Amino acid sequence: MALSFLPALALALCFGPPQPVQIAGYSGHAMEPFISRDGETLFFNNRNGPSDQTDMFWASRIDDTHFRYRGPVAGANSAELDGVPSLARDGTFAYISPRIANGRAAAIWTGHWAGAAVDSPVLNHALTPGRWPLFNMDAEISADGRRLYIADTRWAAPIPRASDLRLAVRTRDGWRRAREFDFWFASINTSRALEYAPATSSNELELYFTRLTPHFLAPPALEIMVATRADVTSAFGVPARIAAIIGFVEGPSVAPDGALYLHAKIDEMHVLMHAARTC
Structure with a gap:
């Protein structure tokens, strides 16, 4: 499906209500989905709570909302938190697994997806935004493997104090x-809310992300946002909220037909969802 340019306000209305994604053979929490650029492989991680052993997994496509579990992402999982997988067309595999050394937190790893495992993963120390508590909470590699869309985050509990989107280049x-x-990202990043979990269309004219807005003495608001631009050298415009996606929702990923995968928290369970694109 060839995606034509739409302003963010119009594109935000082009998605239907999210439907559950079934992964045959897997029954645990599922978060941070990434659908491969050919639409055939779904990557995700389990819950990333403080007491969880967070690892990455993959599944093969049956149809848009049904996948077959294939197992852990061999070669990349460790005893630490491993999550937020993404894959470029050239096989470059990117993910998050923080390491703190000399007061700096490096988190973004890259390797090569060999069809069932990641070969030769490398921790990219040059991408850290500064000394801890600054770190990269999220990253997605572009379809061509030349850019990483990253979230620069300042850690705090129970939620980070700040998070903004940036770019890294190969x-x-x-x-x-x-x-x-x-x-x-000048029209996207804000001082009051957190912007994280970036996801791009294959042509990089559409940028999706999660925005978390804290509220005093009330739960934070979570929104899936989209911003667009007319060409790949321009800034993204003012983002719009995708109206059909509501609730505890995070972590979008763009399918080849423009649909979105994301995760939602329903009855204390993190599940993957699919929101079809209608225009």
Whole structure:
């Protein structure tokens, strides 16, 4: 499906109510979905609570809302938290697994997806935003494998104090933070809310993300947002909330036909959902 340019306010109305995704052979919590750019493989992690052993898993497609569980993501899971998987068309696999050393928290790993496992994962120390409690909470690799859309986050409990979207680019010497592209996100990042869990369409003209707005003495508001742009050199415009996606919802991922996968918390269980695109 060729996706035509739509302003964010119009695109935000192009999604139907989310429907549950069934993963045959898997029955645990499921979060942070990523659907491969060919639509055939679904990656996700289990719950990422403080007492959980958080790992990544993968499943193969039966149809849009049914997948067959294939197992853990071998080669990438560790005794630490491992999650937020994403995959480029060239096989570059990116994920989050924080390590703290010398007061700095590096979190973004990249390796090569070999069809059933990740080969030679490397921790990218150059991408850390600064000294702890600053760290990268999320990252998604672009379809062509040349850019990482990342969340720079300041840790605090029970929820982070701040989180904004940034860009990293791939060079001959590895990955580097690309602050020259901060203007792309000028209409997206806010001082009051947290912006995280970025997800891009394959042409990078559509950017989806989660926005969490804290409220005093009340639960925070969670929204799935979308911003668009007319070409890949321009900044993203003012984002709009996707009206059909409500509740405890996070972590969008864009399917080849423009539909969204995400996770929701329903009756204390984290489940994957699919929101079909209608225009």
